[in-house]
Structures are given as C-alpha cells and as structure tokens.
Amino acid sequence: MSTAASLHQSRKRKNGVMMALCVIAACIGLAWLALILGALLYKGLAGVSLSVFTEMTPPPGDAGGLLNAIYGSIVMTIIGIIVGTPIGVLAGTYMAEYGRFSKLTTVVRFINDILLSAPSIIIGLFVYELMVRPMGHFSAIAGAVALAILVIPVVVRTTEDMLNLVPNALREAGTAIGAPRWVVIRSVAYRAALSGIVTGILLAIARISGETAPLLFTALNNQFWSSNLNAPMASLPVTIFQFALSPYEEWQQLAWTGALIITLTVLALSIFARSLTGRREDK
Amino acid sequence: MSAVQEALPAVRSSRDATVRRFALTDAIFHATTRAAAILVLVLLGGVAISLFAGSWQALSTFGFSFLTSESWNPVTEKFGALAPIYGTIITSAIAILIAVPLGIGIAIFLTELCPRPLRRPIGMAVELLAGIPSIIYGIWGLFVLAPFLQTTVQPFIISVFHGIPGLNSLFAGPPYGIGLLTSAMILAIMILPFITSITKDVFDTVPSVLKESAYGIGCTTWEVTRRVVIPYTRIGIMGGVMLALGRALGETMAVTFVIGNAHRISTSLFAPATTISATIANEFTEAVGDLYTSSLVALGLILFVITFLILAIARYMLMRIDARTGA
Numbered sequence: 001m002s003t004a005a006s007l008h009q010s011r012k013r014k015n016g017v018m019m020a021l022c023v024i025a026a027c028i029g030l031a032w033l034a035l036i037l038g039a040l041l042y043k044g045l046a047g048v049s050l051s052v053f054t055e056m057t058p059p060p061g062d063a064g065g066l067l068n069a070i071y072g073s074i075v076m077t078i079i080g081i082i083v084g085t086p087i088g089v090l091a092g093t094y095m096a097e098y099g100r101f102s103k104l105t106t107v108v109r110f111i112n113d114i115l116l117s118a119p120s121i122i123i124g125l126f127v128y129e130l131m132v133r134p135m136g137h138f139s140a141i142a143g144a145v146a147l148a149i150l151v152i153p154v155v156v157r158t159t160e161d162m163l164n165l166v167p168n169a170l171r172e173a174g175t176a177i178g179a180p181r182w183v184v185i186r187s188v189a190y191r192a193a194l195s196g197i198v199t200g201i202l203l204a205i206a207r208i209s210g211e212t213a214p215l216l217f218t219a220l221n222n223q224f225w226s227s228n229l230n231a232p233m234a235s236l237p238v239t240i241f242q243f244a245l246s247p248y249e250e251w252q253q254l255a256w257t258g259a260l261i262i263t264l265t266v267l268a269l270s271i272f273a274r275s276l277t278g279r280r281e282d283k
Numbered sequence: 284m285s286a287v288q289e290a291l292p293a294v295r296s297s298r299d300a301t302v303r304r305f306a307l308t309d310a311i312f313h314a315t316t317r318a319a320a321i322l323v324l325v326l327l328g329g330v331a332i333s334l335f336a337g338s339w340q341a342l343s344t345f346g347f348s349f350l351t352s353e354s355w356n357p358v359t360e361k362f363g364a365l366a367p368i369y370g371t372i373i374t375s376a377i378a379i380l381i382a383v384p385l386g387i388g389i390a391i392f393l394t395e396l397c398p399r400p401l402r403r404p405i406g407m408a409v410e411l412l413a414g415i416p417s418i419i420y421g422i423w424g425l426f427v428l429a430p431f432l433q434t435t436v437q438p439f440i441i442s443v444f445h446g447i448p449g450l451n452s453l454f455a456g457p458p459y460g461i462g463l464l465t466s467a468m469i470l471a472i473m474i475l476p477f478i479t480s481i482t483k484d485v486f487d488t489v490p491s492v493l494k495e496s497a498y499g500i501g502c503t504t505w506e507v508t509r510r511v512v513i514p515y516t517r518i519g520i521m522g523g524v525m526l527a528l529g530r531a532l533g534e535t536m537a538v539t540f541v542i543g544n545a546h547r548i549s550t551s552l553f554a555p556a557t558t559i560s561a562t563i564a565n566e567f568t569e570a571v572g573d574l575y576t577s578s579l580v581a582l583g584l585i586l587f588v589i590t591f592l593i594l595a596i597a598r599y600m601l602m603r604i605d606a607r608t609g610a
Contacts, residue, residue, distance in 0.1 A: 019505060023396065025388025029389050033408055039423055040419065086319075090319035091319035105320070111327050113594075117590075119535065121535040126334065129333040180308070182308055183305075210418060212416070212417070212535070216564055217567045255422060259418065263416070271411070
C-alpha cells in the first residue's frame with residue numbers, strides 16, 4: 001500500500017519536473033526572440049532618420065544613408081521574383097495537375113525539397129560559375145538570378161500544395177462542360193488556389209529580401225548609386241555585412257538601422273502571408 | 284432540312300478545328316509545365332556539375348590530401364579543408380545538442396501544456412523566429428551575445444574548469460567572445476524554430492485514441508509523452524533534427540560574424556575557428572589566383588555533398604511518416 005503510494009508520488013514528481021522543464025524551454029525560446037527583437041529595436045531605432053532613406057552609403061567616418069542599398073535590394077528582389085515565380089508556378093502546376101501520379105513528380109518533389117533547404121551560399125557559388133566567371137565581372141543581374149533560384153523551390157512547394165487542396169469535383173465540372181485541361185487549370189484551379197499561391201510568393205519575397213550569402217560574389221556591393229544591371233550593385237544585406245564588421249561607428253549604426261528595416265519588412269511580409277491563408281483555414 | 288444538311292460540314296469542320304486548337308494549346312501548356320518541372324532537376328544537376336568543374340583544379344592538385352590537410356596558406360598556395368570541416372561539424376553538433384532538447388521541450392509545451400488561447404500566438408512567434416534573416420542573428424551575435432559571453436560567462440567557466448583535466452583544455456584560452464561556442468549558440472537559436480515546428484507537427488499526427496488510452500490507464504502527461512507520443516513520432520523527430528542539421532551545416536552569415544575566421548583546429552571551444560561557409564563568404568571575393576578560388580569552390584562542393592546527403596536522409600524520414608499518416 002505504502003509502496004504504491006510512494007510510487008504514485010514519485011511518478012507525479014517526475015511528471016512535475018519534466019513539465020516544468022518544458023515550460024522553461026518555452027520561456028527560453030520566447031525570451032531569446034524578445035532579446036533579439038529588443039536589441040534590434042533599441043540599436044536600430046537610434047539611427048532611424050529621413051537621411052537613411054534619402055542619402056547614399058557614406059565613406060568611412062561620414063554621415064549618410066542607405067538609399068542605394070535599399071534601391072539595389074528592391075531591384076534585385078523584383079527581378080528575382082519576376083524570373084523565379086513563373087517557373088515555380090508552372091513546375092508546381094505540372095506536379096499537381098498533369099503529372100500528379102507520375103514518377104517525375106516524385107523525383108522533382110524530393111529534389112525540390114532539398115533545394116529548399118540547400119545552403120544559399122552554394123547557390124551563390126553556382127551563379128558565380130554560371131554567370132560571373134563567363135561574363136568576367138560581378139553584376140546585379142547575376143545577383144538577381146541567384147535570388148530567382150532561391151525563389152523557385154518555395155513557389156513550387158506552395159503551388160503544388162495549394163493546387164492539391166482544390167477539390168477534384170471543381171475540375172471535373174470544368175471538364176464536363178467541355179473545357180480543355182489548360183482552361184480548367186487556368187480558370188478553375190488557379191482561381192481556387194490563388195490566395196495560397198500568393199502566400200507562397202510573399203514568403204519567397206520574405207526569404208530572399210534578407211539573403212546575403214548568394215549576393216556576396218554575384219552582385220558584390222557598390223558604394224555609389226547604380227541602376228546598371230550589368231554592373232555591381234549594392235544591396236541592404238551585403239551592406240549590413242560590410243558595415244557591421246567595420247570599425248567605424250557611423251557604419252555600425254547604419255548596419256543596425258538596415259537590420260531593423262530588413263527584419264520589419266520580413267516580419268510584415270510573413271505575417272501578411274500567413275493571414276492570407278489563415279483566414280481560409282478558419283472558414 | 285436541306286439547309287441544315289448543307290451547313291453540317293462547315294459546323295463539323297469548325298468544331299474539329301476548335302478541338303484541334305484546344306488539343307494543341309493543351310499540349311503546349313502541358314509541355315511548358317513539364318519543362319519547368321524538369322528545370323528544377325536541371326538546377327540541382329547544374330549546381331553539382333558547376334561546383335565539380337570549378338573545384339577540379341584544386342582537387343587534381345591536392346588530391347585526397349585536400350580533405351586531410353590542415354594548412355590553409357594563400358601565399359604558398361597550399362590548401363587543405365580539414366580546419367573548416369572540423370569547425371563546421373563541431374559548431375553544428377553543439378548547436379544540435381542545445382537546440383534538440385529545447386525544441387522538443389517547446390513542442391511538448393505547445394501540444395500538451397499550453398493554454399489554448401496562447402497556442403497559436405506562441406506557435407506563430409516561434410515560426411517568425413525562423414523567418415528572421417540569418418544576418419540579423421549574426422549582427423546580434425557579434426554586438427550583443429559575444430561581448431556578454433566575453434565579459435561574464437567565459438571568464439567564469441574558465442575559472443571553474445581550469446583545474447580539471449580534460450575539461451580545462453575544452454574551455455581554455457583567453458575569452459575572445461567570438462569562436463566555436465558562440466557560433467554554436469547562434470546556430471542553436473536559428474535551428475530551434477525548425478525543430479520546434481516539425482516536432483509539433485508530427486506530435487499532432489499521433490491519434491488521440493492512443494494518447495487517451497494511455498491517460499485512461501492512469502499515465503501522467505510525461506509518461507504519455509515519453510512512452511506513446513515520442514516512440515510513435517520517432518522517425519518524424521529524427522527527420523526534423525536532420526533537416527535542422529542540414530540548415531546548421533550550411534548556415535553562412537550568422538556564423539561568419541562570430542566564428543573569428545581562424546584556420547586552425549583547436550580543442551578549446553572558446554577559440555576562434557572557421558567553417559566551410561564562413562571561409563567561402565570571407566575569402567571568395569578576395570581570393571587571388573585560380574588555385575585559391577578553385578580551393579574555395581572545392582570547399583563548397585564538400586559542403587554541398589554533406590548537406591545533400593543529410594537533407595536527403597531527412598526528407599526520406601519525413602516522407603515515411605507522411606506515408607503512414609496518409610494511409
């Protein structure tokens with residue numbers, strides 16, 4: 001009787017200890033997030049001013065802004081999305097519509113998942129070998145291609161998942177009234193999966209807008225304003241990298257401010273993207 | 284009557300033309316989507332081929348000794364990958380050791396303990412942590428975590444362990460702040476959300492009947508988790524851990540900030556070191572000479588092969604748990 005009671009006590013104690021550890025783990029995780037965001041806000045906000053958005057990156061020891069870096073990031077992100085999205089959507093369409101049960105789809109899905117988490121610096125090396133070395137110089141277009149390659153797996157994955165959620169009855173209804181398959185895909189499946197596909201594109205933008213490693217040796221960096229796609233171009237992440245590791249206080253301050261801008265952009269994009277699909281799930 | 288009969292061939296031929304046009308456009312669209320899908324395969328193949336071609340010079344010059352040599356000397360052009368490989372593996376291993384218990388703990392908290400209204404916000408916060416670009420972790424590590432470790436944690440640990448053989452060489456040397464342990468901690472923060480969200484997802488696949496029957500015979504929450512949930516989801520958790528390991532091995536920017544970029548193998552966890560990706564990021568644009576560049580690409584090839592294998596195993600494991608829940 002007493003052994004049973006003490007066993008009960010020890011089991012309850014063990015349960016209490018383990019559950020307390022889990023709560024502590026969750027607290028550590030949340031505290032870490034709070035610490036990072038807190039430091040980012042504290043250090044980043046100190047440098048926010050209008051000049052950040054209106055002036056070029058300064059030479060060491062001078063005041064200035066991040067205008068050319070912000071511009072470069074936006075340009076390369078847009079080109080990356082424009083190049084990568086159609087390829088990703090089409091590949092996802094094949095996997096969910098024409099080739100849903102084909103062997104090719106299984107292989108592509110597997111390879112795509114690997115590309116999705118492949119180190120982005122490897123993609124940078126690939127584009128360096130593919131474009132920078134044959135062209136003989138670093139260029140914004142090479143940076144944009146590297147970003148496009150990072151966009152593709154994200155868009156493929158979400159497009160396939162979202163098209164798979166479209167009920168088959170909808171497709172059959174389209175086919176029954178005599179629409180060919182591509183019309184069914186375009187006018188029925190795409191329309192039903194639109195918000196999901198848009199979510200995927202937003203997540204892809206969020207992912208590439210903070211990417212540094214693939215730009216280091218494709219777009220390189222540029223101290224000055226440049227809108228020439230065939231020349232090196234500044235970008236926010238690479239500028240942050242360069243400025244943060246420099247010994248100059250003005251540069252380090254700009255790096256923090258740039259980091260704050262990127263983080264807020266990325267967080268806003270991913271919260272917006274989630275709210276797009278989240279609404280639908282709740283219905 | 285006759286007018287209808289006269290019109291029939293024209294109607295038929297125009298219908299046939301429409302059907303033919305539909306068939307043609309459909310075939311074109313089919314081929315386009317197929318080509319896009321194949322392009323994904325071509326991309327990965329292209330990555331492998333270009334890395335192999337780019338590293339050929341280094342691999343043919345140094346042969347197998349590239350993998351076993353510790354020297355990294357741009358002046359004499361003697362390159363070996365051992366130090367970066369060592370740094371990559373050690374930092375990732377420590378990161379996994381830190382992040383796996385934490386991640387599983389958070390997942391248990393979210394699935395078993397957390398009050399319902401808080402579940403979604405906390406789960407979302409953890410996922411947002413995954414979306415923060417790695418350069419942010421890097422800058423935070425360099426300016427906030429490293430000075431903190433340098434001034435408080437590391438001197439304390441060194442003073443505690445300096446008399447204990449074995450441990451004193453593990454925690455030896457002046458406290459730089461940056462180094463293997465700092466990098467591992469930053470990596471741990473970065474992979475924590477991946478481990479948490481995958482573990483939470485696979486925990487959700489456990490049929491409630493299994494859990495309820497365990498609760499029904501009087502098991503505590505911990506016993507249900509330890510004896511039912513974790514054994515049932517073992518493959519999925521392993522897959523998530525491998526996926527996180529793949530991320531950690533290839534992570535570049537966060538590590539580059541805090542690793543110290545020193546090409547040597549040191550037993551001390553406080554010593555500056557380097558990883559494969561940090562070496563490439565730091566030195567690639569400054570590399571002069573084809574052999575130097577080629578050696579850096581060869582490092583990239585090694586990283587590619589390692590992460591490819593790890594990620595392939597991870598996906599295989601996750602696919603197996605998907606197949607089970609689908610059946």
